[in-house]
Structure formats: structure tokens, C-alpha cells
Amino acid sequence: xxxxxxxxxxxxxxxxxxxxxxxxxxxxxxxxxxxxxxxxxxxxxxxxxxxxxxxxxxxxxxxxxxxxxxxxxxxxxxxxxxxxxxxxxxxxxxxxxxxxxxxxxxxxxxxxxxxxxxxxxxxxxxxxxxxxxxxxxxxxxxxxxxxxxxxxxxxxxxxxxxxxxxxxxxxxxxxxxxxxxxxxxxxxxxxxxxxxxxxxxxxx
Ligand SMILES: Nc1nc2c(c(=O)[nH]1)N[C@H]1C(S)=C(S)[C@@H](COP(=O)(O)O)O[C@H]1N2
Ligand SMILES: [Mo]
Numbered sequence: 001x002x003x004x005x006x007x008x009x010x011x012x013x014x015x016x017x018x019x020x021x022x023x024x025x026x027x028x029x030x031x032x033x034x035x036x037x038x039x040x041x042x043x044x045x046x047x048x049x050x051x052x053x054x055x056x057x058x059x060x061x062x063x064x065x066x067x068x069x070x071x072x073x074x075x076x077x078x079x080x081x082x083x084x085x086x087x088x089x090x091x092x093x094x095x096x097x098x099x100x101x102x103x104x105x106x107x108x109x110x111x112x113x114x115x116x117x118x119x120x121x122x123x124x125x126x127x128x129x130x131x132x133x134x135x136x137x138x139x140x141x142x143x144x145x146x147x148x149x150x151x152x153x154x155x156x157x158x159x160x161x162x163x164x165x166x167x168x169x170x171x172x173x174x175x176x177x178x179x180x181x182x183x184x185x186x187x188x189x190x191x192x193x194x195x196x197x198x199x200x201x202x203x204x
Contacts, residue, residue: 049170052173132155
């Protein structure tokens with residue numbers, strides 16, 4: 001157990017001795033967690049927009065998006081409903097490579113990830129500007145299925161799963177930390193599983 005800035009950070013272990021964030025249980029499954037219906041997406045009109053506090057906004061179609069250099073990342077996945085899957089391989093376009101297409105303004109300190117269907121989630125820019133953050137179109141070597149976010153989902157392994165937005169279609173750069181879909185409904189603005197940042201009130 002580690003004491004940090006007056007708050008307690010604990011690390012749990014599963015039955016095989018692997019470290020998991022506090023309060024999490026390991027599963028080999030990848031349960032589907034979606035609020036609402038799976039959006040219908042037409043690949044002919046599919047678009048990915050990078051907008052907000054940038055010098056010039058960029059819109060990519062599916063062909064342009066796929067023409068970018070790809071990355072493959074192994075990552076853990078921690079859902080706030082307490083399941084953790086420790087082994088996932090994601091393939092897609094790294095967040096940092098997409099940022100290079102626009103020039104964020106100096107006052108851009110936060111991002112909102114936007115999705116088909118209207119789901120959103122907010123994150124600090126310094127959290128997502130990490131090597132393991134990507135927009136993925138493949139999971140464990142296979143194209144994403146519609147229920148897991150096809151054709152494209154955001155993946156931010158160091159945060160709870162609700163920040164890994166499915167059916168992603170845009171990045172908005174912002175100067176203020178505006179709450180997204182679940183953050184408006186009580187989920188934590190940062191959502192670090194190792195600090196057990198589940199909710200912003202005392203429910204967690
Ligand atoms: N667009 C969208 N993305 C979403 C969600 C959602 O309801 N809508 N649920 C989130 C939650 S709470 C989790 S844990 C993960 C689950 O991903 P999975 O359904 O692929 O397992 O997706 C996240 N991304
Ligand atoms: Mo979740």
C-alpha cells in the first residue's frame with residue numbers, strides 16, 4: 001500500500017498474483033457495455049473530425065484514416081463496473097499521430113472524444129498524449145465487431161473503460177474540462193483506476 005498526497009493508493013492481486021487496480025476482478029471475457037443502441041454507420045459517409053482549438057480543422061474519410069501509419073498496442077482494460085481484462089491487443093492510429101495533423105492552440109488543455117450515437121467523454125490532453133492511446137479498428141487481430149465499437153473506437157488503457165469511447169468520430173480540443181456523457185452523470189472527470197477514481201461524489 002502506497003500513500004500519496006494524503007490519499008491511499010492500493011494495489012490488489014488476482015488469484016494468479018497479477019496486479020490489478022483496487023476493487024477490480026479479472027476476467028478473460030470482454031463483456032459488452034453500451035448505453036443505448038448500436039449506432040448505424042454508413043462507411044461511404046463515415047467521417048472523423050479533428051476540431052475546436054486548433055489552427056486548422058481536419059476531416060478524414062475512411063480511406064484517408066486508414067492510409068495513416070498504424071500502431072499495435074497491448075493493454076489492460078478496466079471497467080468501472082469492476083471487471084478487468086488484462087490482455088488486449090489493439091491496432092489502429094495513435095492519438096499523437098492524429099494530433100500532428102492539426103496544430104492545437106496553446107490554450108487547448110482538454111479533449112472531448114465524440115462518437116456516432118452522441119456519446120462523448122472528456123480527458124486532459126496530457127493524459128491522452130501518451131504512446132498507448134489510439135483509435136483502434138482491430139482487437140486481438142480481428143476487425144472490431146459492431147457491439148465493441150466498429151469501425152473505430154478510442155482506447156485509453158490507463159483510464160476506466162467508459163473513457164474508451166466506441167464508434168468514435170472526432171476529437172475536439174478545448175480550453176476547459178467540459179464533462180462528457182457519463183461525467184455529466186456522476187462519473188469521475190479523470191477516471192484513473194489505480195486511484196479508484198470512479199465517481200466524483202462519495203458513492204465510489
Ligand atoms: N459510444 C459508447 N462508447 C462506450 C460506451 C457506450 O455506452 N457508448 N460504454 C463504455 C464503457 S462503460 C465501457 S466499460 C467500454 C466497454 O467496451 P466494450 O463494450 O467493447 O467491452 O466501452 C465504453 N465506450
Ligand atoms: Mo464501463
